[in-house]
Amino acid sequence: MTAGVQTLYPKPLKSNGLVESYKDYCPTHIIPEKTINNEINSMIKLIESKPGFNKNLKFDPLKHIIFNDEYYKSTKTFTLDDLEIEKTHIKPLNNFGATFPFKLLSEEAIDMLIWEALTTIDTNGRLPNLATNATRLDFHIGCNFKKSKFTNDLAKSEILSNIVSNFVGYKLKPVWESDLVHINCSLATNDPIELNKFPKDQNEIEKILKLQDACDGQDIPSTLGVHYDSISIPLVIMLDLPNEAQGGQTTILTGKNTVTRVPDPPRGSGTLIQGRVLRHLASKPVTNHNRISFVISYATGVDGELDNCVTTSLKPSVLPKNEFNKFYKDWTEYKFLKLESHLKKIREQIVDDYEQGKGFDQELFVEKCLKIEKYFHGIYEEMECVENKPYPPPYFNTPYNEL
Numbered sequence: 001m002t003a004g005v006q007t008l009y010p011k012p013l014k015s016n017g018l019v020e021s022y023k024d025y026c027p028t029h030i031i032p033e034k035t036i037n038n039e040i041n042s043m044i045k046l047i048e049s050k051p052g053f054n055k056n057l058k059f060d061p062l063k064h065i066i067f068n069d070e071y072y073k074s075t076k077t078f079t080l081d082d083l084e085i086e087k088t089h090i091k092p093l094n095n096f097g098a099t100f101p102f103k104l105l106s107e108e109a110i111d112m113l114i115w116e117a118l119t120t121i122d123t124n125g126r127l128p129n130l131a132t133n134a135t136r137l138d139f140h141i142g143c144n145f146k147k148s149k150f151t152n153d154l155a156k157s158e159i160l161s162n163i164v165s166n167f168v169g170y171k172l173k174p175v176w177e178s179d180l181v182h183i184n185c186s187l188a189t190n191d192p193i194e195l196n197k198f199p200k201d202q203n204e205i206e207k208i209l210k211l212q213d214a215c216d217g218q219d220i221p222s223t224l225g226v227h228y229d230s231i232s233i234p235l236v237i238m239l240d241l242p243n244e245a246q247g248g249q250t251t252i253l254t255g256k257n258t259v260t261r262v263p264d265p266p267r268g269s270g271t272l273i274q275g276r277v278l279r280h281l282a283s284k285p286v287t288n289h290n291r292i293s294f295v296i297s298y299a300t301g302v303d304g305e306l307d308n309c310v311t312t313s314l315k316p317s318v319l320p321k322n323e324f325n326k327f328y329k330d331w332t333e334y335k336f337l338k339l340e341s342h343l344k345k346i347r348e349q350i351v352d353d354y355e356q357g358k359g360f361d362q363e364l365f366v367e368k369c370l371k372i373e374k375y376f377h378g379i380y381e382e383m384e385c386v387e388n389k390p391y392p393p394p395y396f397n398t399p400y401n402e403l
């Protein structure tokens with residue numbers, strides 16, 4: 001049944017890259033017992049055994065955020081021009097492209113974030129839907145961090161929002177709860193048979209990395225293939241990537257359709273990209289090492305402005321870690337609140353202008369109404385009861401200059 005709309009795609013089909021059991025929280029994508037019993041449980045034990053580890057640690061921005069204002073100057077950034085991107089599928093916020101890694105979180109904060117994430121795995125972790133060469137050790141965590149107080153407080157921190165807004169040059173705030181935090185895990189195996197599949201020496205490693213760098217990104221092993229983000233700006237914080245790991249960086253597709261890797265992010269460092277307009281992927285290390293990245297999603301839409309977020313790569317039939325009922329409750333609440341404050345701002349402006357003797361600008365009003373109509377349509381147009389187009393959409397794989 002579709003909601004009164006004629007469509008070629010009334011149902012989410014596996015053959016179209018979608019998860020059919022999305023309404024039941026994707027039981028087909030639960031993390032295997034073997035992964036929980038071996039790798040995940042040993043990581044939890046390791047953290048708990050660290051001297052001074054405290055399950056009830058409270059987030060303290062002064063102690064846990066180790067950012068220094070100097071980093072605004074010393075961190076290398078790419079503009080869209082630097083990446084030779086001229087055409088984009090939606091209007092960019094500005095010329096901001098990406099940043100190299102900058103120091104952000106303390107060791108204590110990192111351990112706590114990993115611990116809180118891994119201890120919610122039963123209810124909060126799912127295997128990815130579409131991933132290149134994913135194994136039982138590649139999974140996503142996120143959707144409900146209500147009980148993870150430290151994670152929640154850190155992700156909503158005003159200080160982090162300001163750091164992100166300052167780097168990007170645009171006012172940003174965290175998004176709705178289901179997608180506030182998204183954790184990408186690729187864990188090292190402790191199974192000797194699986195270990196055999198990894199390259200044996202430096203020569204072999206370099207050969208693989210070289211091959212990856214020469215391609216257009218489609219074949220690079222990752223837990224999320226080449227994509228655009230559905231939110232404005234992700235702050236990607238590396239929680240685990242040992243120094244000896246090779247590969248595993250955020251990889252951006254440039255305007256020349258080549259790949260640029262953001263250099264090895266050390267543990268606790270953050271990077272930013274304008275994910276809504278940059279094609280990118282999170283590659284897996286080619287060596288047998290953990291890669292755990294912690295993503296906080298930020299959006300435009302501050303102070304009565306409308307945000308530019310969509311659900312394309314987040315909706316439950318695409319991203320199994322998002323639970324249907326909670327995701328759509330969060331999404332519609334968020335969008336309606338944005339709409340309410342936007343309508344209020346426009347209404348007050350109209351009354352104000354009139355009272356100041358400026359009259360009524362009809363053209364401007366209609367222009368604003370058209371924008372609101374488009375925004376309103378965007379709230380429901382991708383819902384599964386309306387449309388289930390194949391994923392990924394064709395534009396994810398279209399070079400920028402052909403957009």
Ligand SMILES: [Fe+2]
Binds near residue numbers: 227228229234275
């Ligand atoms: Fe992304």
